[in-house]
Structures are given as C-alpha cells and as structure tokens.
Amino acid sequence: MRDAAPNTIHLKDYTPFGYLVDEVRLTFDLAPDATRVTSRIAFRPNPETTDRRFFLHGEELRLLRAAIDGAEIAPEITDEGLTCSVPDAPFVWEAEVEIAPAANTALEGLYLSNGMYCTQCEAEGFRKITYYPDRPDVMSTFTVRINGTHPVLLSNGNPVDSGEGFAEWHDPWPKPAYLFALVAGDLVAHSDTFTTVSGREVDLNLWVRPGDEGKCAFGMEALKKSMRWDEEVYGREYDLDVFNIVAVDDFNMGAMENKGLNIFNSAAVLASPETSTDDNFERIEAIIAHEYFHNWTGNRITCRDWFQLCLKEGLTVFRDAQFTSDLRSAPVKRIRDVIDLRARQFPEDQGPLSHPVRPESFQEINNFYTATVYEKGAEVIGMLKRLVGDAAYAEALDLYFARHDGQACTIEDWLKVFEDVTGRDLSQFKRWYSQAGTPRLTVEEAWQDGTFTLTLSQETPATPGQPDKLPQVIPVAVGLLNPNGDEVRATEVLELTQARQSFSFDGLAARPVASVLRDFSAPVVLDHDLSPEQRAFLLAHDTDPFNRWEAGRALAGQCLLDMITEDAAPDTAYLDGLTAVLRDDGLDPAYRALMLGLPSQSELAATLHQRGLIPDPQAIWEATETLRQTTAQHMQDLLPRLRAESQIEAPFRPDADQAGKRALGSAALALLSRLDSGTQAAADYACADNMTLQLSALSCLLKAGKGEVELAAFYDQWRGDRLVIDKWFGLQVALAAPEQAAETARRLSAHAEFNWRNPNRFRAVFGALAMHHAGFHHASGAAYQLLADWLIRLDPVNPQTTARMCSAYQTWRRYDDDRQLLIGAQLDRILAQPNLSRDTTEMLTRIRGS
Ligand SMILES: [Zn+2]
Numbered sequence: 001m002r003d004a005a006p007n008t009i010h011l012k013d014y015t016p017f018g019y020l021v022d023e024v025r026l027t028f029d030l031a032p033d034a035t036r037v038t039s040r041i042a043f044r045p046n047p048e049t050t051d052r053r054f055f056l057h058g059e060e061l062r063l064l065r066a067a068i069d070g071a072e073i074a075p076e077i078t079d080e081g082l083t084c085s086v087p088d089a090p091f092v093w094e095a096e097v098e099i100a101p102a103a104n105t106a107l108e109g110l111y112l113s114n115g116m117y118c119t120q121c122e123a124e125g126f127r128k129i130t131y132y133p134d135r136p137d138v139m140s141t142f143t144v145r146i147n148g149t150h151p152v153l154l155s156n157g158n159p160v161d162s163g164e165g166f167a168e169w170h171d172p173w174p175k176p177a178y179l180f181a182l183v184a185g186d187l188v189a190h191s192d193t194f195t196t197v198s199g200r201e202v203d204l205n206l207w208v209r210p211g212d213e214g215k216c217a218f219g220m221e222a223l224k225k226s227m228r229w230d231e232e233v234y235g236r237e238y239d240l241d242v243f244n245i246v247a248v249d250d251f252n253m254g255a256m257e258n259k260g261l262n263i264f265n266s267a268a269v270l271a272s273p274e275t276s277t278d279d280n281f282e283r284i285e286a287i288i289a290h291e292y293f294h295n296w297t298g299n300r301i302t303c304r305d306w307f308q309l310c311l312k313e314g315l316t317v318f319r320d321a322q323f324t325s326d327l328r329s330a331p332v333k334r335i336r337d338v339i340d341l342r343a344r345q346f347p348e349d350q351g352p353l354s355h356p357v358r359p360e361s362f363q364e365i366n367n368f369y370t371a372t373v374y375e376k377g378a379e380v381i382g383m384l385k386r387l388v389g390d391a392a393y394a395e396a397l398d399l400y401f402a403r404h405d406g407q408a409c410t411i412e413d414w415l416k417v418f419e420d421v422t423g424r425d426l427s428q429f430k431r432w433y434s435q436a437g438t439p440r441l442t443v444e445e446a447w448q449d450g451t452f453t454l455t456l457s458q459e460t461p462a463t464p465g466q467p468d469k470l471p472q473v474i475p476v477a478v479g480l481l482n483p484n485g486d487e488v489r490a491t492e493v494l495e496l497t498q499a500r501q502s503f504s505f506d507g508l509a510a511r512p513v514a515s516v517l518r519d520f521s522a523p524v525v526l527d528h529d530l531s532p533e534q535r536a537f538l539l540a541h542d543t544d545p546f547n548r549w550e551a552g553r554a555l556a557g558q559c560l561l562d563m564i565t566e567d568a569a570p571d572t573a574y575l576d577g578l579t580a581v582l583r584d585d586g587l588d589p590a591y592r593a594l595m596l597g598l599p600s601q602s603e604l605a606a607t608l609h610q611r612g613l614i615p616d617p618q619a620i621w622e623a624t625e626t627l628r629q630t631t632a633q634h635m636q637d638l639l640p641r642l643r644a645e646s647q648i649e650a651p652f653r654p655d656a657d658q659a660g661k662r663a664l665g666s667a668a669l670a671l672l673s674r675l676d677s678g679t680q681a682a683a684d685y686a687c688a689d690n691m692t693l694q695l696s697a698l699s700c701l702l703k704a705g706k707g708e709v710e711l712a713a714f715y716d717q718w719r720g721d722r723l724v725i726d727k728w729f730g731l732q733v734a735l736a737a738p739e740q741a742a743e744t745a746r747r748l749s750a751h752a753e754f755n756w757r758n759p760n761r762f763r764a765v766f767g768a769l770a771m772h773h774a775g776f777h778h779a780s781g782a783a784y785q786l787l788a789d790w791l792i793r794l795d796p797v798n799p800q801t802t803a804r805m806c807s808a809y810q811t812w813r814r815y816d817d818d819r820q821l822l823i824g825a826q827l828d829r830i831l832a833q834p835n836l837s838r839d840t841t842e843m844l845t846r847i848r849g850s
Pocket residue numbers: 290294312313316
C-alpha cells in the first residue's frame with residue numbers, strides 16, 4: 001500500500017541524477033506468478049553533479065540478488081526503492097528480481113491481458129519491473145532477452161536473435177525507462193513495409209489476437225500516412241528497421257509510444273466498417289499518428305522531468321491535429337477540437353483541479369495526464385506558431401531537432417529555440433505554461449469618423465494556489481465585414497499583451513461587423529456583446545469557417561439561456577439562420593452537421609455559474625430537448641433533402657468526404673425521429689450495413705423510447721465483439737432519461753458481460769453516466785452514490801482509472817446546496833476508505849478542497 005501521507009514533489013527541487021547509464025541489459029524469464037528479471041546496468045558518475053547518492057526506484061519487487069562489479073551486496077530496501085554505497089567510478093550493477101504479472105491488476109509495469117504479457121511504463125511503471133533510476137532524464141541503450149513459451153516475443157528496437165523459446169532485441173537509441181516495452185503472446189501480424197525518404201526499408205507489423213486480423217488494414221494505412229507526413233512536413237525520418245504496434249484489451253490509456261513498439265488499447269487501433277463508426281476511424285487515425293510522431297517529439301527528444309510532460313504531449317497533440325487537418329478538413333477538425341477543449345479542459349481549468357500546463361508540484365504524476373497538459377498544451381503551441389508565423393515556426397522546429405536530439409529537455413529549451421530564431425523575448429508568453437485558469441477576453445467596440453476601435457481586455461480568474469494573475473500574450477485573430485457581408489479587412493492577428501489595450505482600424509466607409517478570435521486563436525472565454533442580429537449576420541456571412549460556426553453556437557447558447565432563465569420561446573433568429581446554412585449545399589456536409597450541434601449541457605451550466613446563477617440540470621435538459629424539438633419542426637421540409645444528400649452509393653470508405661455525409665444524414669435522422677417517432681430510424685436500422693449507420697439509427701430509436709427489439713438484436717449480433725459491446729453498454733446509459741440514467745447504469749453493471757476490471761468496459765458504463773449531465777446530477781443523488789460505490793470497488797484494483805473517473809465530481813461547486821451536500825458526502829465516503837490509493841486520494845482531496 002501507498003503511504004498514508006504522500007509526499008509532494010516540486011519542480012523547483014529538480015536535481016540531476018548522480019550517475020549516467022551507458023548500457024542496460026535485461027533478461028526476462030516469463031512466468032505468470034514469478035517472472036524473473038535479471039538486469040545488468042553500466043553506471044558512471046555524472047560529471048554534471050557532485051551529488052553521489054545512489055538510489056534506484058523499485059516497487060513491489062522481490063530482490064533475489066544484487067551485485068556491484070560482480071561482488072554481492074545487501075542494499076537497504078524501502079517500499080520505494082533501494083540505496084547502497086557504490087564506487088566513485090564506472091561500475092556494473094547486477095540484480096535479479098521476481099515479479100508477479102498475473103497479480104498486477106493496476107496495469108502498470110508488466111501485466112497479463114487475456115494471457116498475453118504486456119507492459120505500461122509511463123510514467124513510473126518501470127520501477128515495478130526492476131530496480132532502476134526511473135526518471136526520464138536517465139537515458140540509455142537497452143538490450144533485452146525474453147525467455148518464454150509464447151510464439152511472439154517483442155521488445156524495443158531491432159530484432160537481434162530469436163529461436164525456440166527466446167528472442168533478443170537491441171534498441172540503439174538511448175531512451176528513458178518509461179519508453180521500455182515488452183510483449184509476449186499468441187499474436188498474429190498484419191504486416192507491410194515502408195520505405196523512408198532516404199531509402200531505408202522498414203518492416204511494419206500490427207500484432208493482434210487471432211480473430212482480429214480483419215480489423216488491421218485501416219490502422220496500417222494510417223501508420224504509413226503518418227510516416228510519410230512527418231517526413232514531408234517536419235523532415236522527420238523513422239530510425240529503426242522495424243516498427244511494431246500491438247493491440248491490448250486491458251489498457252488504462254489510449255496508446256503508448258514505446259520506442260519501436262507502440263502498445264495500443266485495442267479500441268484505439270482495431271477498426272472495420274461493420275464494427276467501427278466514422279468517429280472511431282478518425283480517432284484511430286489520429287492516435288496512430290500521435291504515437292508515431294512521438295518517435296521524434298518525445299522519444300528522440302524527451303522530457304527532463306515529468307513537470308515537462310507538455311513538452312512532448314502538447315507538441316505531439318498539435319502535430320497530430322495538423323495531420324488530421326491536412327488529411328481531412330481543417331475547419332471541421334478545428335471546430336471539433338474546440339468542442340472537446342470546452343467539454344474537457346475548460347471545466348478542469350475552471351474548477352478545483354485547475355493547474356498550469358506545466359504543473360509545479362504533484363503527488364502522483366498519473367493524475368497530470370490531463371486535458372490541460374495535452375489539449376491546452378497544444379493550444380499554446382498553436383498560439384506560438386500564430387505569433388511567430390509559419391516560416392519561423394518551421395525554422396525553430398528544425399533548430400529544436402538539431403540542437404536537442406538525444407536530450408531530455410525543458411520548456412525553457414523549447415522556448416529558447418523560438419527566441420533564437422525570431423529574436424523575440426518570450427518571457428511573457430511563457431506565462432501560458434505557468435499560469436492556470438482560462439483567461440476571459442472582453443471586447444468593446446467604438447465607431448467614430450471612419451475609425452473602428454476594438455478595446456480588448458483580459459482577466460484570468462484566481463485558481464488553486466494562484467490568487468493573482470498577470471496579463472498573458474493573447475493572439476487575437478480579427479477580421480472585419482462590411483454591412484453587405486463582404487470582408488473589408490482580412491484576418492490579422494492582434495497581440496494583446498496588456499490587461500487592456502485598444503486597436504484601431506481607419507479609413508472605413510461604414511461601421512463594420514467584427515469577427516473576433518477567428519479560428520479560435522487562443523484558448524479563452526470570449527465575452528463579445530453582440531446582438532442576436534449581429535450574430536445572425538456572422539452566421540450568414542463570416543468568411544472564417546470557425547467563427548461562422550461559433551456565431552451559430554453563440555446564438556443557440558443565448559437562445560437556451562433565455563429559455564432556461566426567462567422561460568422564453570426558442571429564438572427564430574437562430575432557427576432561420578441555422579436553416580439557411582443547412583440549405584446551402586455548397587458547404588461541406590460535415591461542417592453543416594456540426595452546425596446542428598448545441599452547446600453541451602455542462603457548458604450551459606458553466607455559463608450560468610459564471611453569470612452568478614445556480615444551474616438546474618433538469619431545466620437545462622428540458623430546454624435542450626425543447627429546442628431540438630422546435631428545430632425539427634422548423635426544418636421539417638428540409639430534413640428529407642438533407643437525408644437524400646447524405647445517401648452514398650459507393651462502397652464504404654472511412655474518409656472525410658463519406659464520413660461528413662453520414663454525419664449530416666445522422667443529424668437529420670435524429671431530428672426527423674422527433675417528428676415520426678422513429679419510423680424512418682427503424683427502416684434505416686433494418687438496412688444499415690456499417691456501424692456508423694447502425695448505431696445512429698439505434699440511437700434515434702432509443703431516444704424515441706423505442707428500439708427494444710433492435711437493442712436485443714444488436715447485442716446478439718455483436719456479442720462476440722468486445723469493442724462493439726462496449727458501445728452497446730454506453731449507448732443505453734447515454735440515452736436514458738435523466739431520472740433513469742443511474743438505474744440503467746446499475747442494471748448494466750449487474751450484466752454478465754460487465755467485466756469491471758477492464759477499463760474500456762468500466763468507462764463504457766460509468767464514463768457515460770458521468771457524461772450524462774442531467775442524469776449524473778439528478779436531484780435524487782443516485783448517480784453520485786452509484787459511481788462512488790464503484791470507485792471504492794475499483795480503487796484497490798486499478799488506482800489510475802479510478803482517479804481519472806473522480807473528475808466526474810470536479811464541477812460540484814457549481815450546483816445548489818442540496819447537490820453539494822450529496823456529492824460532498826460521497827467524496828468523504830470514498831476518502832474515508834482504508835488504504836485508498838495515492839492517485840485517488842490526491843484527486844479527491846483536490847476536488848473536495850477545504
Ligand atoms: Zn502522447
């Protein structure tokens with residue numbers, strides 16, 4: 001068990017390790033209950049420091065033997081590692097430990113999933129494999145021998161030797177231990193090759209369980225596209241003879257970028273038209289790209305310490321977003337990313353879990369794999385690129401790769417390459433890495449004698465541990481439109497550096513309409529007081545696709561808030577504007593489908609809270625339902641046309657073009673089902689030949705209170721396919737009426753197929769419950785209690801997934817006293833559990849606050 005009072009680790013306390021590692025040799029003798037790991041590690045004193053304390057991390061290990069330069073020693077062992085005295089000269093450390101992969105349910109270190117051995121070492125899992133300086137700034141080459149009976153034995157790097165019952169691998173690129181990986185299993189490969197720009201032939205393998213071979217082709221294509229794209233756009237070439245990807249069913253995260261041996265949650269790599277939706281395909285393509293891109297941004301250049309996690313994650317998320325934008329539609333990708341940012345990062349940044357993109361302290365690093373580090377981290381890179389321009393960005397990246405290849409770096413190193421290339425002082429910009437919270441950007445307009453003035457002001461609210469904020473550098477992309485809808489000033493980037501600053505545009509014939517924060521040029525909350533008429537004008541005319549969408553979104557949001565707070569009827573300015581956009585078949589179907597979306601109910605709750613009101617989840621749910629119903633009626637005549645436009649004769653392709661049409665067709669079907677009680681959806685379900693259409697028709701039926709027969713048939717059809725059955729579980733919770741959501745989740749959690757130890761299955765039910773705003777926050781408190789019951793059960797088995805799920809409660813202070821009492825009681829109940837993990841304790845303590 002973890003310490004009762006865990007230590008907090010601070011960025012400011014960083015010191016380098018006293019020794020460098022020249023070489024690591026590992027031998028694994030695999031056995032489920034007693035795997036033996038033999039290590040032989042060449043250390044030498046680190047000339048960068050005089051600190052010669054020798055501490056090796058190690059947890060849950062049984063040390064059988066340790067020796068220095070061949071002489072056996074008896075180190076001093078604690079729960080966290082060992083110490084011993086060592087020579088002040090190069091020496092060889094040897095150790096033999098025993099570990100029990102079969103008993104490892106936390107899915108960190110070496111564990112078993114369906115009889116297959118696999119590893120997850122980021123962030124601090126390697127210390128559960130053997131004694132080692134398990135910190136990212138200690139880098140070494142690794143040679144690994146695996147002795148085991150499984151037909152496939154894999155590790156990082158290139159294959160060196162193999163035979164009956166063994167395989168040997170060598171990774172020539174120095175890496176930190178968190179990138180170590182090992183896989184042993186009865187697996188089959190979907191293989192291909194890739195020839196790099198310099199002519200190196202690389203063997204590519206996607207390893208899966210027998211039976212999943214048919215779900216590999218898309219992932220393999222995505223990998224090859226990623227490899228080509230990184231050569232063409234970033235000049236980065238792959239550097240080993242082989243690139244392996246393995247699909248694993250039991251996995252806490254999406255995927256892991258281990259050098260040359262990426263390990264994927266099977267949900268993040270396996271795909272087929274029959275079993276995967278268009279959204280699944282797009283996500284899989286992006287995750288494969290993301291992990292591949294880490295080969296340079298993360299592996300070749302890694303992080304000095306875990307506080308610098310955003311150095312690899314923010315940059316790599318930014319790179320995978322660029323990749324998706326290039327392959328698919330840039331505006332659609334941007335809109336989807338902003339929807340995601342507002343759904344996941346904003347609540348984090350506006351609540352008790354708020355932390356800077358580069359945190360300054362943590363107790364459990366696993367709790368900082370957050371939307372702030374990843375998604376806001378990527379937004380920060382996007383702002384930097386916008387400020388310095390594309391050419392300087394490319395030059396700075398070239399310098400970054402040239403200067404830091406093979407190093408473990410910091411945010412300071414990263415910003416320095418931009419300063420060196422551009423001559424800019426980025427010290428104020430750096431506040432994006434150190435200040436938490438979402439800045440609020442307020443826009444005021446003035447018009448006089450042909451001069452239009454925008455006054456921008458910024459304010460970042462206090463966040464835990466950071467009461468006072470300084471102004472940040474905010475790039476605000478602005479364009480101006482003439483009253484006739486023409487663009488009178490093309491997009492330019494205003495640099496807001498002060499708390500309040502004015503920018504003037506002169507020589508204008510008429511007062512323009514300002515389109516502010518185009519392309520969502522900064523991750524801020526925009527407060528621009530436009531009239532419904534002005535928003536409707538931007539919805540009709542804005543030349544920036546993001547802001548055109550945003551105008552519709554803001555209109556919908558205002559309409560819903562008026563319905564909630566003033567019992568107003570749905571605004572026809574919104575409905576008419578929306579209908580006009582949907583009618584325009586010159587616009588991308590995917591874009592029009594996004595136009596039909598509404599602000600999420602959680603987002604509406606946040607807005608009400610920011611305005612000093614107490615959100616009522618049930619009232620928000622009802623307003624949303626009413627607006628959808630009214631929209632359906634308003635568009636009655638248009639819906640059949642939208643459906644006709646979305647029909648596809650060609651064979652299924654998961655590309656942006658077809659996916660966009662299906663998205664528009666599904667959105668139209670959802671509205672139509674509100675008018676015909678699901679008649680069309682039932683017909684569509686009967687002839688659906690891909691998962692996107694099947695799931696969309698089933699959703700419409702369930703939403704209409706029908707579909708019982710189809711739901712049962714769906715289960716029977718897919719009962720052998722775990723990823724589809726995850727959808728079956730999730731869908732029922734997501735579409736339950738608010739008063740039934742908790743009961744639905746409870747009923748499903750008693751289902752024979754509810755394997756709660758599998759993170760995907762657990763999240764399918766309880767992730768869906770947490771996302772069901774009105775259901776989770778139903779006044780009965782049933783969902784609060786049910787989730788707490790399950791978190792208490794899961795914590796001893798899998799602390800990492802438990803801790804992550806705790807964020808369901810993070811917005812609790814927004815709601816009324818009764819709900820706060822109910823949630824507070826559940827938080828206290830979980831916190832009172834004996835032996836609660838360090839992960840969960842830290843999360844709940846932060847959420848609970850004082
Ligand atoms: Zn990553």
